[in-house]
Amino acid sequence: xxxxxxxxxxxxxxxxxxxxxxxxxxxxxxxxxxxxxxxxxxxxxxxxxxxxxxxxxxxxxxxxxxxxxxxxxxxxxxxxxxxxxxxxxxxxxxxxxxxxxxxxxxxxxxxxxxxxxxxxxxxxxxxxxxxxxxxxxxxxxxxxxxxxxxxxxxxxxxxxxxxxxxxxxxxxxxxxxxxxxxxxxxxxxxxxxxxxxxxxxxxxxxxxxxxxxxxxxxxxxxxxxxxxxxxxxxxxxxxxxxxxxxxxxxxxxxxxxxxxxxxxxxxxxxxxxxxxxxxxxxxxxxxxxxxxxxxxxxxxxxxxxxxxxxxxxxxxxxxxxxxxxxxxxxxxxxxxxxxxxxxxxxxxxxxxx
Amino acid sequence: xxxxxxxxxxxxxxxxxxxxxxxxxxxxxxxxxxxxxxxxxxxxxxxxxxxxxxxxxxxxxxxxxxxxxxxxxxxxxxxxxxxxxxxxxxxxxxxxxxxxxxxxxxxxxxxxxxxxxxxxxxxxxxxxxxxxx
Amino acid sequence: xxxxxxxxxxxxxxxxxxxxxxxxxxxxxxxxxxxxxxxxxxxxxxxxxxxxxxxxxxxxxxxxxxxxxxxxxxxxxxxxxxxxxxxxxxxxxxxxxxxxxxxxxxxxxxxxxxxxxxxxxxxxxxxxxxxxxxxxxxxxxxxxxxxxxxxxxxxxxxxxxxxxxxxxxxxxxxxxxxxxxxxxxxxxxxxxxxxxxxxxxxxxxxxxxxxxxxxxxxxxxxxxxxxxxxxxxxxxxxxxxxxxxxxxxxxxxxxxxxxxxxxxxxxxxxxxxxxxxxxxxxxxxxxxxxxxxxxxxxxxxxxxxxxxxxxxxxxxxxxxxxxxxxxxxxxxxxxxxxxxxxxxxxxxxxxxxxxxxxxxxxxxxxxxxxxxxxxxxxxxxxxxxxxx
Numbered sequence: 031x032x033x034x035x036x037x038x039x040x041x042x043x044x045x046x047x048x049x050x051x052x053x054x055x056x057x058x059x060x061x062x063x064x065x066x067x068x069x070x071x072x073x074x075x076x077x078x079x080x081x082x083x084x085x086x087x088x089x090x091x092x093x094x095x096x097x098x099x100x101x102x103x104x105x106x107x108x109x110x111x112x113x114x115x116x117x118x119x120x121x122x123x124x125x126x127x128x129x130x131x132x133x134x135x136x137x138x139x140x141x142x143x144x145x146x147x148x149x150x151x152x153x154x155x156x157x158x159x160x161x162x163x164x165x166x167x168x169x170x171x172x173x174x175x176x177x178x179x180x181x182x183x184x185x186x187x188x189x190x191x192x193x194x195x196x197x198x199x200x201x202x203x204x205x206x207x208x209x210x211x212x213x214x215x216x217x218x219x220x221x222x223x224x225x226x227x228x229x230x231x232x233x234x235x236x237x238x239x240x241x242x243x244x245x246x247x248x249x250x251x252x253x254x255x256x257x258x259x260x261x262x263x264x265x266x267x268x269x270x271x272x273x274x275x276x277x278x279x280x281x282x283x284x285x286x287x288x289x290x291x292x293x294x295x296x297x298x299x300x301x302x303x304x305x306x307x308x309x310x311x312x313x314x315x316x317x318x319x320x321x322x323x324x325x326x327x328x329x330x331x332x333x334x335x336x337x338x339x340x341x342x343x344x345x346x347x348x349x350x351x352x353x354x355x356x357x358x359x360x361x362x363x364x365x366x367x368x369x370x371x372x373x374x375x376x377x378x379x380x381x382x383x
Numbered sequence: 384x385x386x387x388x389x390x391x392x393x394x395x396x397x398x399x400x401x402x403x404x405x406x407x408x409x410x411x412x413x414x415x416x417x418x419x420x421x422x423x424x425x426x427x428x429x430x431x432x433x434x435x436x437x438x439x440x441x442x443x444x445x446x447x448x449x450x451x452x453x454x455x456x457x458x459x460x461x462x463x464x465x466x467x468x469x470x471x472x473x474x475x476x477x478x479x480x481x482x483x484x485x486x487x488x489x490x491x492x493x494x495x496x497x498x499x500x501x502x503x504x505x506x507x508x509x510x511x512x513x514x515x516x
Numbered sequence: 517x518x519x520x521x522x523x524x525x526x527x528x529x530x531x532x533x534x535x536x537x538x539x540x541x542x543x544x545x546x547x548x549x550x551x552x553x554x555x556x557x558x559x560x561x562x563x564x565x566x567x568x569x570x571x572x573x574x575x576x577x578x579x580x581x582x583x584x585x586x587x588x589x590x591x592x593x594x595x596x597x598x599x600x601x602x603x604x605x606x607x608x609x610x611x612x613x614x615x616x617x618x619x620x621x622x623x624x625x626x627x628x629x630x631x632x633x634x635x636x637x638x639x640x641x642x643x644x645x646x647x648x649x650x651x652x653x654x655x656x657x658x659x660x661x662x663x664x665x666x667x668x669x670x671x672x673x674x675x676x677x678x679x680x681x682x683x684x685x686x687x688x689x690x691x692x693x694x695x696x697x698x699x700x701x702x703x704x705x706x707x708x709x710x711x712x713x714x715x716x717x718x719x720x721x722x723x724x725x726x727x728x729x730x731x732x733x734x735x736x737x738x739x740x741x742x743x744x745x746x747x748x749x750x751x752x753x754x755x756x757x758x759x760x761x762x763x764x765x766x767x768x769x770x771x772x773x774x775x776x777x778x779x780x781x782x783x784x785x786x787x788x789x790x791x792x793x794x795x796x797x798x799x800x801x802x803x804x805x806x807x808x809x810x811x812x813x814x815x816x817x818x819x820x821x822x823x824x825x826x827x828x829x830x831x832x833x834x835x836x837x838x839x840x841x842x843x844x845x846x847x848x849x850x851x852x853x854x855x856x857x858x859x860x861x862x863x864x865x866x867x868x869x870x871x872x873x874x875x876x877x878x879x880x881x882x883x884x885x886x887x888x889x890x891x892x893x894x895x896x897x898x899x900x901x902x903x904x
Binding site for chain 3: 392413441442443444445446447448449450451452453461462463464471472473474475481486497498507509511
Binding site: 046047078079080081082084085088089092116117125128129131361363372373375379 | 495497
């Protein structure tokens with residue numbers, strides 16, 4: 031039987047700044063706090079003007095490297111999944127690889143699959159590791175997504191990312207299996223050269239998010255022969271604070287199982303970073319033997335499912351340079367809308383800027 | 384070409400790779416081919432050294448009138464940092480307003496955008512600092 | 517080595533001179549100096565021109581022959597040399613002209629300094645000034661020249677208890693001196709509260725802690741001392757010149773509250789002249805910021821390290837006090853056309869030593885010191901001038 035493939039180490043990153051739903055609504059003449067409540071979002075993270083998917087990815091990957099003993103030169107692949115890569119042409123992943131000391135004897139590429147490019151990267155690394163093409167792979171999901179000013183997405187689109195070092199040795203969590211459910215469903219998109227994405231309104235719900243997550247989850251239960259009560263934690267993609275609870279509870283998961291895998295209410299939707307960040311937070315709160323049920327979702331559309339079991343090694347990891355994600359989630363500075371607009375480049379500048 | 388000008392410094396700016404004089408052991412950042420103390424005796428004896436990126440604030444200022452590239456970040460905090468290994472460098476302290484920085488404050492590096500060659504040009508990355516809580 | 521004297525001086529008005537080009541300014545200063553010395557173009561052997569950054573400021577490189585040409589010297593085919601040491605370009609041009617005459621290579625030399633700062637916007641000017649620090653390891657990371665001086669100020673306050681009021685008192689004194697100088701860009705005295713209230717540029721330094729960006733040019737004529745009396749009733753002797761360098765980046769220096777380049781250049785100048793700091797009656801020091809003047813008067817040996825703020829506040833550096841510092845108004849009030857400033861300092865010293873400074877005349881002015889800094893102190897040039 032093949033060696034198990036899994037997570038050797040992990041790290042998450044959330045920018046320091048936040049804006050509250052109330053501050054956004056005030057600008058557009060509506061009760062933002064109430065609007066936020068209906069979306070299950072209190073506040074969302076905002077990247078500094080000097081942060082982007084590359085800097086977030088580097089910070090997350092470095093955090094992962096700090097709490098393991100892996101030689102960065104043993105990393106054979108770096109994948110950065112995002113829908114807000116700073117360059118249209120020029121990989122984010124090469125910069126990340128250089129910044130963690132993994133280059134040059136390795137492969138790297140950028141991925142895009144709306145909100146699930148991060149979990150797609152985990153799957154690709156798993157395949158390369160399982161086939162012994164590489165010893166370790168770094169899979170990162172990160173975004174600094176923007177919602178158009180005044181659009182419903184402005185309350186949720188935020189920034190953050192997480193990195194997973196995938197390998198066969200020294201696993202702190204084994205990935206028991208992974209599978210995907212994929213169709214052509216145009217619920218959300220952004221064309222080349224456009225600043226903001228567009229979406230199909232309520233079409234993003236039943237035929238898109240719910241259909242793919244439910245189908246993927248069903249496949250995963252069937253393949254593993256499991257039921258919700260077999261898992262300590264469950265994580266679902268979280269474009270807002272409501273969808274993941276609704277989909278999870280309908281499957282039979284309890285509030286307790288869903289608690290640590292839900293970050294969107296306090297940091298917003300980090301898109302490609304959302305499920306990866308939720309997974310880092312769940313791992314932070316896991317004990318050896320805990321089983322984790324994960325379903326991501328990317329518009330366009332598809333879901334990746336993972337069945338994960340935490341090992342004893344998680345204790346070792348916590349002894350070496352480990353800092354829980356909650357430190358970043360809970361330490362923040364609020365911005366007003368004007369400063370948020372400035373930070374996000376929404377103000378039309380004169381001259382050379 | 385500014386691309387090459389920045390690219391050739393990436394090792395130092397991304398990963399805090401400095402030089403140590405093989406003769407007197409003094410650490411330099413950015414890397415120098417010659418130790419200003421040992422001069423000729425140090426030629427060919429400067430060794431690469433990975434710095435921790437941790438240090439303390441020697442002096443600092445909050446910049447209100449800055450370079451055009453940094454307009455979006457104004458007011459921003461600049462500091463001279465003395466690294467653990469002894470070398471001193473100049474860098475920005477992020478995620479804080481100037482008032483939380485003091486002479487002697489402990490800092491560590493973070494990876495950030497340093498600038499870009501306009502909207503269509505290359506983006507430059509490297510170290511900045513944040514306070515260690 | 518021959519002894520060298522300044523036999524003529526001339527400068528333009530300093531300020532925002534929208535109608536004037538760098539050529540216009542250079543020519544005006546040169547002609548005034550030649551007129552003052554009573555020489556004709558036929559007698560000039562060479563031109564040394566201090567200029568920081570014409571290439572970026574007016575898109576023109578190779579400006580020394582340009583100024584010579586427009587001064588009518590093209591067919592004389594004399595050498596014209598541009599000298600660059602950032603904000604110390606003028607001082608360095610003076611020292612190079614001095615050495616050329618002292619060595620016997622040239623007899624009559626024009627030393628000019630010129631800068632046109634306002635043909636680019638303030639942002640671009642600040643960017644260009646920042647490049648006089650270490651571009652790759654300071655400016656790239658967001659350091660402006662002002663922010664680097666601000667860090668010197670913060671550290672000076674921390675180490676020696678220097679106060680914002682003491683910093684401000686430099687500006688107040690220099691504006692008072694400038695109010696008595698018809699050539700000064702700013703001719704109104706300012707109040708301490710106004711300096712303290714000014715908006716921050718880089719804390720703890722505000723707008724009034726900085727010298728302005730100015731256009732202007734200055735020129736002096738040098739001749740061997742033995743023939744100087746032929747041209748001038750009051751030739752002023754260059755007693756000595758000392759230049760020194762230091763690490764390019766501020767962070768690499770041994771201390772950021774002391775400029776070793778100034779310390780060494782000053783010691784050299786005093787040694788060559790065989791005099792002491794206490795012998796100096798007036799000094800034009802490089803006050804591009806208020807903290808620069810405080811550090812300069814310490815580093816030159818006029819006051820103990822750490823006392824610069826205190827002695828400025830108590831009036832020891834005011835006109836006709838213990839030592840008269842920046843009687844011209846300094847860069848702060850007279851104006852700061854960067855590459856011209858070092859030469860302009862010489863003009864103030866000559867004016868004072870000739871006894872022609874009017875309202876701001878230093879009594880019994882026998883010896884004057886000039887101090888010019890490049891960047892954040894990686895170049896320093898000190899000249900000592902005396903009556904013959």
